[in-house]
Amino acid sequence: MAKHTIEGFGLNKAQGLAVAIDDGPALVVAGAGTGKTRVIVDRIARLLQQGVEPKQLLALTFTEKAAQEMIDRVNQVVGTYEIELPIMTFNAFGESLLREFAPDIGWSGNFMVMGDNAQIVFLRERLDRLHLDYFAPLSQPDGQLSNLRDYFSKLKQNVIIPEDYSAFVKQLPTTNEAEKSEKRKQIELAKAFAAYLELCQEASVIDYDDQLYLLIRLLRARPNVLAELQKRFAFVMVDEFQDTNTMQSELVDLLVGKRQNLFVVGDDDQSIYGWRGATLANILDFKKRYPKARDITLIDNYRSTQEILDAAHKLIQHNNPERLEVRLNINKHLQGRRHGAKPQVNQFETLDAELDWVAQDIKRQLDAGTAAGSIAVLARRNATLQQVHNQLAYAGIDHVVIGQRFELYHEPIVRQLLEVLRAIVDPLDSLSLYHSLTGPLFNVPVHNLARLAASSKRSHEHLYDALKASNDKADQGALAALEQLDRWREKASTVTVGQLAYDILDESGYRNVLYKMAAKEPVAAQAVSRLAEWFRTMKEFEAVAVLPSALQYVDALPALQAAGDLNEDGTLDLSEEVVNVLSIHKAKGLEWAVVYLVDCNEGSLPLRNIGRGLQLPEAIAAVTQSAADDHLAEERRLMYVAMTRAKDELYLSCAKQHNSGVPKKPSRFLLEAFGETFKEHMSPNSPTLPKLASYVELPSKPLPLPRELLEGDMVKLTISQVQKYLDCPLDFYYRYVLHVPHELTPAQAYGTLMHQLIEAINRGIASQKVPPLNGLMAQLASNWPKVGHLSALQRDRALERAKQNLTAFYEQAKDHPNKFAAIEEPFRVRLNDYKVILRGRFDAVIDHGGDGIEIIDYKTSGNVDTSEKAKQRATSSEQLTLYALAWQQLHTELPSLVTLAFVATNMRGSVKKTQRGIDGAHSRLQKVANGIRGQLFEPGKDHSFCLHPPL
Secondary structure, eight states, X not given: OOOOOTGGGTOOHHHHHHHTOOSSOEEEEEOTXXXXXXXXXXXXXXXXXXXXXXXXXXXXXXXXXXXXXXXXXXXXXXXXXXXXXXXXXXXXXXHHHHHHHGGGGTOOTTOEEOOHHHHHHHHHHTGGGGTOSTTOOTTOTTTTHHHHHHHHHHHHHTTOOXXXXXXXXXXXXXXXXXXXXXXXXXXHHHHHHHHHHHHHHHHTEEOTTHHHHHHHHHHHHOHHHHHHHHHHOSEEEESSGGGOOHHHHHHHHHHHGGGOOEEEXXXXXXXXXXXXXOOTHXXXXXXXXXXXOEEEEXXXXXXXXXXXXXXXXXHHGGGTTSSHHHHTTOOOOOBOSOOOOOOEEEEEEEHHHHHHHHHHHHHHHHHTTOOGGGEEEEXXXXXXXXXXXXXXXXXXXXXXXXXXXXXXXXXXXXXXXXXXXXXXXXXXXXXXXXXXXXSTTTOOOHHHHHHHHHHHHHTTOOHHHHHHHOOOGGGHHHHHHHHHHHHHHHHTTTSOHHHHHHHHHHHTSHHHHHHHHHTTOHHHHHHHHHHHHHHHHHHHHHHHOSSOOHXXXXXXXXXXXXXXXXXXXXXXXXXXXXXXXXXXXXXXTOOEEEEEEOXXXXXXXXXXXXXXXXXXXXXXXXXXXXXXXXXXXXXXXXXXXHHTTEEEEEEEEEEEEOTTOOBOOBOXXXXXXXXXXXXXXXXXXXXXXXXXXXXXXXXXXXXXXXXXXXXXXXXXXXXXXXXXXXXOHHHHIIIIISOOOOOOOHHHHHHHHHHHHHHHHHHHHHHTOOOOHHHHHHHHHHTSOOSSSSSHHHHHXXXXXXXXXXXXXXXXXXXXXXXXXEEEEXXXXXXXXXXXXXXXXXXXXXXXGGGOXXXXXXXXXXXXXXXXXXXXHHHTOHHHHHHHHHHHHHHSSOOSEEEEEETTTTEEEEEOOOHHHHHHHHHHHHHHHHHHHTTOOOOOSOOTTOOSOOO
8 A cells, every 4th residue: 555645645734734633623624626625535545544444434425426536536545445435425324324223213224215206295195194284275285295395304404303393382372363373383393293204114214304314313312323333433524514404513423422533624605505404503613512623724726816716705705704714713815826817797788698798708719729618607597597508509609508407297208198197097188188199109180189179179078988989080090099098097006107107108109119219319318318207206106105006196296296396407417528507506616717607687696585485493493593694695605606616717797687678786796896897798789599499409419428327537337237238238228328217027126125135134144133034024025016916816926935035045144144244335446447437236245264255146036946057147147257356456356256146046156257257357348338438339139138129
């Protein structure tokens, strides 16, 4: 392992002082572009080199991307790979511990995490058990579900337990009608909150907040578990500490305990997430909570010119005195490494003229040789981003809108399938029937159906009945479609809504049509991606719905739509080749040579303060809001973040008039940072942009690879993805680029369930706390797939067989316990020679002492019933070869054995991989990576399990 001195890290003086801190509380105030992540990375590397065990180091971040980048940079500095380095997001950390210690608070570790959609469904399905009256008026009893969901989230983020909330409610006064009404409201909220928690535990589901909320309640209630974790994590580090909420801060306090070995890095001037619970009190009052804390300030900026930094500092001074610069009496005026042009502020007569100037100036930059990927246009509002997109498209400037939001239920392909579901659930819904028949699934000519629809409407007859009674040959196509709808209607009572939707897509033939188009046309490819997102939301619905049928789904649909299911487009990511257009919030942590900040008007930046739903009573909120958390102060920080994204050139602009014709004032932030030194562009005759569609146009170029497959210039693949590309590149394209919906078979669901139970058994053996077999049986039965079997009898027979398999594995594991080196251990290795990141998970790693390490991959299929077949499968397994390759990368030696263990038949096939075999796998990996980069998705030889249509 390479050794480094502090000087060897190439750090400046302040960074070096921070990295050299060995223990005790420390606050590193790291301004924009001052290398805060490097400080954490190099401190971890230094501690590792001093002999600290990797598992003793805990670094918490806010995004998976940040956590993974940190892991990679530590590995790069240290010169090795550590599979047990705990660097992760708060939520991933909380969930992992909750699964580990769930039994200590009466939970099963096999819980499911609900997304926002699933929460709405979960609440709606159990509305009666929430005992709502105030929040469930007869006119619309489920109309407040999204507000209740958000309110429960606020309670959890403030770590309020039901007992404390109820005690607070009891002492509320009732001296007048207003107070009586408020008490009634709070009583109902307190009861609903308690009921929600109980219902979640009954159903073994949690929401995102529970990943930390339940963990904190566990640590409060079980001092033995808290002591174990405090001993386990000797060094705790937190990145972006200014973005923590009360719950995250309390978790950190619990983990560090009396030792207070806490190292936090943050910048109060970049706190822009108050709307999702972050509170500046955590960083502003850090030294009150940790009086012995050392503080170090990083002000050497490696990003921007001094002129940009001076303007940003002048702006943020207006948030004094609620800043660390004043609180700690420190200097936060960032010092750049170079000088450049002063930021330019432009004022225009109209918004159209403003955005036209931006487009023309970007053209000037491009003509002068500026790389398109080094230019960004930022705005506060999504509506402005849409207008920027339209203007750049009109000007012919290649660009990408990062994270453009779309309304899932309004997507044409999703809307079409929703209409069919409605028509199936309600045959008397003439409008849905009309849209279904004339849509792409049936393509009934509109002029034929319009005649009959108009006639039935005049005679007050349902379209379905009119079609059934028709003898006109022109209606034969529509009648055939009705028969197909009737067949689906019969099926609707026996399958889940997701299965029905998949069957509709498949049996109508539209699946093959759409997928074939998707292989050639970007518009169709993006439609398939939207469809995949919709199917994911239905899986969430099925997981929590009491009866996950089409009828229940259509019934719940208005509540889901009202909850605002706005999704971000995961197919669009930062581009190094075209101009980037994005919101200021998404720009945090990024940088460009040239930045245009548009629509700097009052009402846009700062955005008007809008209500945020139900608010906690001040008396029970964990932290009293200060001036630092005020809306205007946060908007000013947002402007500061936007300005400090620019490295060389910064252009800010505003307009005197928007489309409404109402006069607009320049943002007060422009005046605070620059005075009134605006450059006015008075020409009212700028080209007016023609009216464009209100939706974002689909790309005319091939879809970029999704972000989960790329990390910078590295191709990021799981072992199963590698296998899939080797089998059939075209199938890889459908599965992992388009994410096309596919049918989940009972066998697949069984495999996932058995892996979870096997993990529980193995962990129990390793900790000498083996879970009882009857509890595992109960989990198996309660989670057994209810649909997809040929019959109820076949379903019950399959469950009995699964119980036998589980019993056999359980008894074998207890009678012959293994010494585990790892259980369900995730790994990630960088293969820099051909720029691949290989990811996966070792089901189990057995330590045989002097006989070496054995990697086991459990298989739940039952067709391997002899030792010869097991050996043959293991010998030909590409997955086992890749496991051995990954182990060699991590530990510089090959495992002694790699094994396929077939649970259903108790057969095992073991092989010893040779270096020659590993070298061959390297060659195949390089071929896979090059093929994906080049978007080479040709059909493979074997199409036994492919998702793409017949060739």
